Amino acid sequence: MTLLRVLxxxxxxxxxxxxxxxxxxxGALPAALADCGIAVKTLVPGYPDIIxxxxxxxxxxxxxxxxxxxxxxxxxxxxxxxxxxxxxxxxFARPGNPYLGPDGKDWPxxxxxxxxxxxxxxxxxxxxIAPLVPDIVHAHDWQAALAPVFLHYHWGPRPGTVMTVHNxxxxxxxxxxxxxxxxxxxxxxxxxxxxYYGQVGYLKGGLQFADRITTVSPTYAAExxxxxxxxxxxxxxxxxxxxxxxxxxxxxxSVWNPATDPxxxxxxxxxxxxxxxxxxVALQQRFGLDPKPDAPLLGVISRLSPQKGLDLxxxxxxxxxxxxxxxxxxxxxDRDLQDGFAAAGKAHPGRIGVVIGYDEALAHLIQxxxxxxxxxxxxxxxxxxxxxxxxxxxxxxxxxxxGLEDTVLDATEAGASATGFKFAPVTAExxxxxxxxxxxxxxxxxxxxxxxxxxMTTDVSWRxxxxxxxxxxxxxxxxxxxxTHQERAL
Ligand code: ADP
Ligand code: GLC
Numbered sequence: 001m002t003l004l005r006v007l008x009x010x011x012x013x014x015x016x017x018x019x020x021x022x023x024x025x026x027g028a029l030p031a032a033l034a035d036c037g038i039a040v041k042t043l044v045p046g047y048p049d050i051i052x053x054x055x056x057x058x059x060x061x062x063x064x065x066x067x068x069x070x071x072x073x074x075x076x077x078x079x080x081x082x083x084x085x086x087x088x089x090x091x092f093a094r095p096g097n098p099y100l101g102p103d104g105k106d107w108p109x110x111x112x113x114x115x116x117x118x119x120x121x122x123x124x125x126x127x128x129i130a131p132l133v134p135d136i137v138h139a140h141d142w143q144a145a146l147a148p149v150f151l152h153y154h155w156g157p158r159p160g161t162v163m164t165v166h167n168x169x170x171x172x173x174x175x176x177x178x179x180x181x182x183x184x185x186x187x188x189x190x191x192x193x194x195x196y197y198g199q200v201g202y203l204k205g206g207l208q209f210a211d212r213i214t215t216v217s218p219t220y221a222a223e224x225x226x227x228x229x230x231x232x233x234x235x236x237x238x239x240x241x242x243x244x245x246x247x248x249x250x251x252x253x254s255v256w257n258p259a260t261d262p263x264x265x266x267x268x269x270x271x272x273x274x275x276x277x278x279x280x281v282a283l284q285q286r287f288g289l290d291p292k293p294d295a296p297l298l299g300v301i302s303r304l305s306p307q308k309g310l311d312l313x314x315x316x317x318x319x320x321x322x323x324x325x326x327x328x329x330x331x332x333x334d335r336d337l338q339d340g341f342a343a344a345g346k347a348h349p350g351r352i353g354v355v356i357g358y359d360e361a362l363a364h365l366i367q368x369x370x371x372x373x374x375x376x377x378x379x380x381x382x383x384x385x386x387x388x389x390x391x392x393x394x395x396x397x398x399x400x401x402x403g404l405e406d407t408v409l410d411a412t413e414a415g416a417s418a419t420g421f422k423f424a425p426v427t428a429e430x431x432x433x434x435x436x437x438x439x440x441x442x443x444x445x446x447x448x449x450x451x452x453x454x455x456m457t458t459d460v461s462w463r464x465x466x467x468x469x470x471x472x473x474x475x476x477x478x479x480x481x482x483x484t485h486q487e488r489a490l
Pocket of ligand 1: 024303
């Protein structure tokens, strides 16, 4: 295959800035794509954490005025990632969460901030840095979704475009006036363009105009074409279903590797599980749980948002107690859920341990020390924690939705090849019966060890998944008859 150049556009990238799985994907996919002959550069906003990490960057572009202030485009290689950083202090020099101000509300200029990111992507796509013209611009989520839109409204040759939906719940909706403010034409404001019930929809625009749409699992690709799962965009996605596909996420198996993980108490592997219990001991200690090897220990690592269905787990405290289980939960988000879990922890010390916050290292210990990982999501585009769980010999108990459906094999259905437990509908009752099924299985040692072993030998890496993106990129160029940068150079 010919070498292709891709510009990936994302507002988060592991290990520099992360609020969720988007960062993990953006950080891990480039290396996997390199093995498929795809050279990826990633455009990211110059948040303080990113600027701090790269003192020795080259200045590739210098704009005295870009969306209301001076901006530079910096180029740097960071831990194997080829980064292009939009250093625009008036937009991005704000510490903390990339989207929220100190009051916990969206920054009022988010429309401009992420239009600027997308505009820069489009400019690079159109040759702003001559040696770096990409064949494909690949936009992730609403923050990058105007990139395909700007390229669509450009007159003349342009690179191919891909819009990947990591989560349809976040659409980037802004008032009508945004259109002019970010330099989009007035005629984009119609139902076949960016207009969404009187507002401007960034993600809608990307979905409308990208050459191809992908999402992060086949089941979610089907769900978002329905009225219920489409979150107001189901009709559009049905219309564009010929160019929509689901490509399952992988995880970075060098970051998530129980045999080398520096953040866990004792290292182990699929063939040698004898050290694994030391992690349970450490986890019980860390969460103030009773030091009981025989109590099934449930782990949760999650944003606390309605999507994740953790209210259903809170409604199951009685089941956890009556089954002799323990819970170690790490999460942050909705105030009500934080308070609810904190109160459950207080009411049942030794049985329910709760850490409210975001802690990457603790997430690793939970994966290594829990017996089962609970993911009761109402919808889940892919989900990464259940993939990490499989790799760590932690048995996933998941709702039967989206990528959870595609990545876990249920104990009752899959027989000898099962890897976990799935439940539907997504209700507290169905979760309760899944917990009880898991509890029975936990006390049947050979059955549980089979689940663990199957999980640990499941391929959750990007190795066999990145190729799907490579095929997609080639397909776009072939269909649109776009010459690759190599062919143009001949
Ligand atoms: P989403 O992106 O919807 O939050 P994913 O399962 O795709 O869900 O990805 C979540 C990522 O964020 C995983 O890498 C998970 O380990 C991590 N994560 C979520 N919450 C926390 C937390 N409180 N502390 C540390 N890591 C977390
Ligand atoms: C989103 C989704 C999650 C997915 C992640 C990475 O945050 O909620 O399901 O795994 O993106 O694609």
